[in-house]
Every structure is written in structure tokens, then in C-alpha cells.
Amino acid sequence: MEKLNKNEFLESGLLEQYVLKIATPEEEAIVEEYAQHFPEIAAQIKEMQAALEAYAMQHAVPPPPGMKKQVLSELNTPASASRLSFGTGLLIAACIALALTSFLLFKTQSLYKVENQNLQIAFSELETSCLEKEKQSEAIAQQLHILRAPSTKRVQLLGTANAPDADVAVYWNEQEATGLLQIAYLPPIPEGKTYQIWADVDGVMINAGLFNGENFDLQNIQFIARAESLNITLEPAGGSDHPTVEFLQANGKV
Amino acid sequence: MLWLKTANPKGMESLYDHYSAALYGIALKIVPDPQIAQDVLQEAFVKIWKSAGSYDASKGTLFTWCLNILRNTAIDKTRSLGYRKSGKIQPLEHFVDIGKQSIQPDQIGMKDFVFNLEDKYREVIDLIYFQGYTQREVEETLNIPLGTVKSRLRIGLSKLRTIFDANCVTLGVIFFMLG
Structure with missing residues (x-):
């Protein structure tokens, strides 16, 4: 690129590209060279950058209040720690919940199984004793019948x-x-x-x-x-x- | 800016306090969905934090550097969501409108100044500075010659420079000092 005089440089649009960060590395080098040579160009760059920033501030929309805490806590997490996305976290939580539920159901089921067995035993004991009593009762009724019979x-x-x-x-x-x-x-x-x-x-x-x-x-x-x-x-x-x-x-x- | 190099959390908090609103406002211009814009903002801060060591103060202001990171994050997001095929975003009318709506002229009593910057300058600056367009893309999108894009940029920036006078510059400098 041929050497431009100061006014030509200011007209070229390079300065604007530079402050807007759309200049190529070669163009950036040229701008920085001019800024070193001409303090007024350096000052102009600073003013433009500041003006752009002030302009950006005009478009500011405060993020939701909880955002700051979230961002800062994210930063405090060690970089090496692998971070799980919300979806993955949810999936893992769901898996754990499912496993827990299954385990609980399994435990409850075995508990009921034992309970059921115990009840079956108790029932058959009761049934047997009931039959015995019935027999005894019949025998006694028969004896009573004999005792009361006129013959x-x-x-x-x-x-x-x-x-x-x-x-x-x-x-x-x-x-x-x-x-x-x-x-x-x-x-x-x-x-x-x-x-x-x-x-x-x-x-x-x-x-x-x-x-x-x-x-x-x-x-x-x-x-x-x-x-x-x-x-x-x-x-x-x-x-x-x-x-x-x-x-x-x-x-x-x- | 030593805190940035050493990744000092206190400095990061101060950076958040000063820049989050401006960055969020710009994120909203690129991805209008607030939920996605918040994700973008969060991701951008993490990137800023991780690449703090690569910031070079001689190449531009801290804010512009942060803005670049945010813009790239937002553009990546719009691409991954399929909003944006090439470098371009949505039809022009859409974001020009958004640009108007999201200006908050009451802030710092700048109402008159901001409205003094005519739309034709503002849309060029907005597309490049906020949306990450190249001059060529602005030329295509606004259907104006590249020369006009360049001259509008130059005039627009020079107008901005007058609008935000020395006081504002001082304010900006104070921001950096605080950082």
C-alpha cells in the first residue's frame, strides 16, 4: 500500500474500520503506524472508541437480576471441572430418581412377598386349628347327643x-x-x-x-x-x- | 487491567457491573429471544474470563474486545440455531426497528444527542458494530455502494464523537480505571 498523507489517510476509512474492529491485520498495522506518527490521530482513535462505547451504553438493557450471581458462580467453578448442561443434569437426575424408585419398589415388593408368605402360613395354621375345633365340636355334640338320648x-x-x-x-x-x-x-x-x-x-x-x-x-x-x-x-x-x-x-x- | 490478566474474580465482578447491560443490549439485537440472549451473555462472560490473558490494550478498548467476544458468541448461537446462514441475520427492517426500540434516550440525559444521529448513519454503525457485519455485507443488505457505506461510517463516527463529548470520554476512562 502506497504511503498516504495524513488527510488522505483520514479520508480512506481505515480509521473507522480500525475502531470498529473490521480492519485486516495489515490495515491495523498501518493505522497503528499513523497513530504513532501523529498524536492527533491517536487521540482521535481514543475518542472514537470512547464514543462508540458511550453509544453502546445507550443501548444497554439490564440483564435479569439473577444473572450476575449465575455468571460469577460459573467463573468460580474450576475450569478443569467438566460442566454438565442443564439437559444432561436433568437426564442424570431423572435416571437417579428412576433407580431410586425402582429400588424402593423392589424393596417394597420383597417386603410384601415376605408379608404375604407369613400371612399364608398364619392362615393355614388358623384353618387347621379351625378344622380341629370343628371336629372336636362335632365329637362333643355327638357325645352330648348320646348322653341326652332316652335310649x-x-x-x-x-x-x-x-x-x-x-x-x-x-x-x-x-x-x-x-x-x-x-x-x-x-x-x-x-x-x-x-x-x-x-x-x-x-x-x-x-x-x-x-x-x-x-x-x-x-x-x-x-x-x-x-x-x-x-x-x-x-x-x-x-x-x-x-x-x-x-x-x-x-x-x-x- | 492487571486483574484481567491474573483473572481476578473481583475485577470480573466490576467488569460485569459496567458492561453487562451494554453487552446484553447488543446480544438482544442479534438474538431477540431474551432467554437465548441471556445464554449468549453468560457464555460470553465465560469466554472473556478464560481468554482474559489474550487481551491487548494497544489493539483497542477493553469494551470493544468484550463486545467482539459477545458478538461472535451470539453469531455462533444464531448459526447453531439456524437463524443465520451466512454472515447475515434477518431482514433489515427487523433489526433496524429493534435498534430504535432498544435505545434508552433517558439514560444519562442523552436523548437529543442520540436522535441527532440520523438513521442512515446509525444503521450502518449498528450493523457493523452491534451485528458484526462486514462493509461488503452492509453494501448488499442496505443496497448502497461500498463508498457510501464507508463515508456514512466516517461521518457517523465523527458525529458520535461530537455527541459524546469530553465528559463522556472521561466517564469511559473512569470505567476503565475502576476495572
Whole structure:
């Protein structure tokens, strides 16, 4: 570029390009050379820059009040720290929330599973006990029915010399073919022995079953038709096919 | 301006206090959506902060340097959002209007002075200084010869220089001192 005199330079528009930052590096160098040579050009550059700035200030729009804090906090973040965009942050937050929810749901579900199992166990226990009670209740109702029936005979079995204080009642019902035994008193059973009851039919002793000598509830015994008397003996544990008559404890006529 | 070289946060706060409104006003001229303009402003301040070491006071004022960064950030943004294909932005009427609206003549009692700068000078200065146009782009956009663009720039700047007299220059200098 040929050398311009000062006025030519001022007319060239380079100065304006320079202050507006649209000059090429070569043009900038030329302007700076002129500014060094002519202090009034240097002063003019400063004035133009200041005027442009003042002009820009005229167009100022204050940013929202929260902006300053946001910008400054951004600057205080270490440059090395990788910054997440709002969207990524949101995505991560959503993932964490989802994971937490899943975990909670999983925990709740396992909790419910255990609870459910416990309830099932409790229910089946209750069901079993309920069925037992029902059976017991039926048995008691049946016994009560026998006791109240007019056709039931009460057979009193009294102690022999072997057991003078023995006192047992048997409720005997031909129609229902049922026998119920109620102990009032029987001596304690010796070790290895059991009580057994027999029905005398035409002079033959027929086994009517073993019974528990320490149970003071009503007990069912085997009904034997045409029994003429009932007899209780002490037999070896497990019972006998034929009564051991010398150990006869109590008896009574039907 | 040592604080800028050493990236001193206090200095940055002072820079924000002095320039944020002017820079935001210019950002709004390039991207009229306030939300995006705020993003641009924020990004620009981060860039200013990070490249503070590269500022050369002998090449221009601190404000012009900041303005350049803001303008480039804003133009990048408009390109990434597809607003702007080449160097150009929107139809002329649009931003000329915006330029008029966003002038706040009540500020510093400059009303008369600003209105003394005729539209034909102002639109050339605005396109180049605020919007980052080249003179060639101004020539095409305003459909006036390059020579006219250059002369309007020269006259416009000289008028601006008279409008913002010595007092304002002093004010500007004080801004830098404070910085």
C-alpha cells in the first residue's frame, strides 16, 4: 500500500474500520503506524472508541437480576471441572430418581412377598386349628347327643377288691351302637400296664378297647352288641386278647 | 487491567457491573429471544474470563474486545440455531426497528444527542458494530455502494464523537480505571 498523507489517510476509512474492529491485520498495522506518527490521530482513535462505547451504553438493557450471581458462580467453578448442561443434569437426575424408585419398589415388593408368605402360613395354621375345633365340636355334640338320648343306659362300674375305690360310668346306647366311658376314679396305672375294657357276651369276654386311665373326659369305647356286663382289667401295655381276670378292677351289669 | 490478566474474580465482578447491560443490549439485537440472549451473555462472560490473558490494550478498548467476544458468541448461537446462514441475520427492517426500540434516550440525559444521529448513519454503525457485519455485507443488505457505506461510517463516527463529548470520554476512562 502506497504511503498516504495524513488527510488522505483520514479520508480512506481505515480509521473507522480500525475502531470498529473490521480492519485486516495489515490495515491495523498501518493505522497503528499513523497513530504513532501523529498524536492527533491517536487521540482521535481514543475518542472514537470512547464514543462508540458511550453509544453502546445507550443501548444497554439490564440483564435479569439473577444473572450476575449465575455468571460469577460459573467463573468460580474450576475450569478443569467438566460442566454438565442443564439437559444432561436433568437426564442424570431423572435416571437417579428412576433407580431410586425402582429400588424402593423392589424393596417394597420383597417386603410384601415376605408379608404375604407369613400371612399364608398364619392362615393355614388358623384353618387347621379351625378344622380341629370343628371336629372336636362335632365329637362333643355327638357325645352330648348320646348322653341326652332316652335310649342311653348308664352303666355304673364299681371297684373290686383289687381297686375298691374305682368308680367308672359307661353310657351305652344299643340304637346308636355307641359306648362312652367317664372315669370318676381309677387307681394310678403301674409301670408297663394299661387299662382295658371287656364286654361279657354269653359268657365270653370280648375286647371293647384300651382306654386312657388318666383322662377324665368322656372317652369313646368299642360298642359290643348284646353285652351283659362291662369289665375293666389291668393288662400289659398294648393290651391282651383275653382278659387277665385276677386283675379285674371294676365291673357293672348293663 | 492487571486483574484481567491474573483473572481476578473481583475485577470480573466490576467488569460485569459496567458492561453487562451494554453487552446484553447488543446480544438482544442479534438474538431477540431474551432467554437465548441471556445464554449468549453468560457464555460470553465465560469466554472473556478464560481468554482474559489474550487481551491487548494497544489493539483497542477493553469494551470493544468484550463486545467482539459477545458478538461472535451470539453469531455462533444464531448459526447453531439456524437463524443465520451466512454472515447475515434477518431482514433489515427487523433489526433496524429493534435498534430504535432498544435505545434508552433517558439514560444519562442523552436523548437529543442520540436522535441527532440520523438513521442512515446509525444503521450502518449498528450493523457493523452491534451485528458484526462486514462493509461488503452492509453494501448488499442496505443496497448502497461500498463508498457510501464507508463515508456514512466516517461521518457517523465523527458525529458520535461530537455527541459524546469530553465528559463522556472521561466517564469511559473512569470505567476503565475502576476495572
